[in-house]
Amino acid sequence: MAGPLPLGDPAPSDGRLPDDLPIDPAVPFSAYLHVPFCRVRCGYCDFNTYTSSELRGAKQEDYATTLIGEIEIARRVLGEAGALRPMDTVFFGGGTPTLLPAGDLARMLDAAASAFGLVDGAEVTVEANPDTVTPAVARTLAASGVTRLSIGMQSAVPHVLATLDRTHDPENVRTAVAAAKDAGLAVSVDLIYGAPGESLTDWETSLDAALDLESDHISAYALIIEDGTKLARQIRRGEVPTPDDDVQADMYELADARLAAAGFEWYEVSNWSRAASSRSAEVNRSRHNLAYWRGNDWWGFGPGAHSHVAGLRWWNVKHPAAYAQRLAASESPAAGTERPDEQSRLLERILLLSRIREGIALDEVPSANRTRVAGLIADGLVDPVAAVKGRIQLTLRGRLLADAVVRELTD
Structure with missing residues (x-):
């Protein structure tokens, strides 16, 4: 289970949005649907997830119906605020969404589509553990309107998977990808690098295996x-070594080189998409994740899910049982809310936009910090050609030191 929820103001029990919230109907709207169930908890995971022994009365078989109750509240709340918009993207995350029957996921998607509508060509993604994807599951998801499957491969090396407490059979990754492709779904593969004891050769093996799958999109996250x-407790007790930052940097550079050589283009520090024949690699980017990085509006459904509309943020109660109790009483499951000031929003915007390929316009950076851009260029962190054109875009070295770039632009 994840740590405590953020501090904030109490959320209204009816979920009502502030009357003075400056909602822009032109801003794209997305939905995140959290499925908090896992068969086992991976040793590195800090997400809001629960195994069957931790549900304290909440039932997986009731979850779809419970979450649809929040969708009904969201439709009322956004309708009253004049903010109903069709969804540009939908993302089922977790946890392991595919632990639920595919029909339950389809029912939740149908409820959301009925409440808000979907734009033409909407992106609908489901995260999946490879052990849970069968041809029948993939076909049901595709028929329901899902367009993309994000498969948690993490590694192709058994001892790395064991360190991460990943229980899936590596061979099932290929089976899951094939099932998704046969159903007409786009495919993303997720990798993690830098696990204790993972060598550069191990990482190379995983990259080669991921590329061999011929997916459309690859995410590679440093552990x-x-x-x-x-895993933190194991490291503290000396049972496994602390990940090495220098080795992780070498792994990142290897990933970028291998992926670029295979026709992938980085578009966010940890994400690459493949050019599809004559089409740009932009076609295969995760539009849902870009919605977060660009600061669009989204409603997060499910226990512990976070939402953002027009600068207002709120988050739901964490435990599935508490979540279900709120909705059974026809109350909003929101636990707290905050409305960051203009300065905080600006800092967050710089943090997020600087991580994507297009970068951030120089004139969005506080004027007192713009003089530091020359130093960032000299240090090889920012692209000089882009800077002349008025944009701050990270170089490969800049991606490795993205946090340092942000500090220079915001401190």
Whole structure:
């Protein structure tokens, strides 16, 4: 289970949005649907997830109906605020969404589409554990309107999977990808690098295996050791070594080189998309994740899910049982809310936009910090050609030191 929820103001029990919220109907709207169930908790995971022994009365078989109750509240709340918009993207995350029957996922998607509508060509993604994807599951998801499957491969090396407490059979990744493709779904593969004991050769093996799958999109995330996780405790007790930052940097550079050589283009620090024949690689980017990085509006459904509309943020109660109790009483499941000031929003915008390929316009950076851009160029962190054109875009070295770039632009 994840750590405590953020501090904030109490959320209204009816979910009502502030009357003075400056909602722009032109801003794209997305939905995130959280499915908090896992068969086992991976040792590195800090997400809001629950195994069957931790549900305390909440039932997986009731979950779809419960979440649809929040969709009904969202439709009322956004309708009253004059903010109903069709969804540009939908993302089922977790947890393991595909632990639920595919029909339950289809029912939740249908409820959301009925409540808000979907734009033409909407992107609808489902995260999946490879052990849970069968041809029948993939066909049901595709028939329901899902367009994309994001498969948690993490590694192709058994001892790395064991360190991460990943229980799936590596061979099932290929089976899952094939099932998704046969059903007409786009495919993304997720990798994690830098696990304790993982060598550069191990990582190379995983990259080669991922490329051999011929997916449309690959995410590669550096392992972060989160407080309170099993892996953090193992490191603290000296049972496994601490991940090496220099090795992780070498792994990132290897990934970028291998992926570029295979026709992939980076579009966010940890994400690459493949050019599809004559089409741009933009076609295969995750539009849902770009919605977060660009600061669009979204409603997060499910226990612990976070939402953002016009600068207002709120988050739901964490436990599935508490979530179900709120909705059974026809109350909003929101636990808290905050409305960051203009300065905080600006800092967040710089943090997020600087991570994507297009970068951020120089004139959005506080004027007192713009003089530091020359130093960032000299240090090889920012693209000089883009800077002359008025945009701050990270180089490969800049991606490795993205946090340092942000500090220079915001401190």
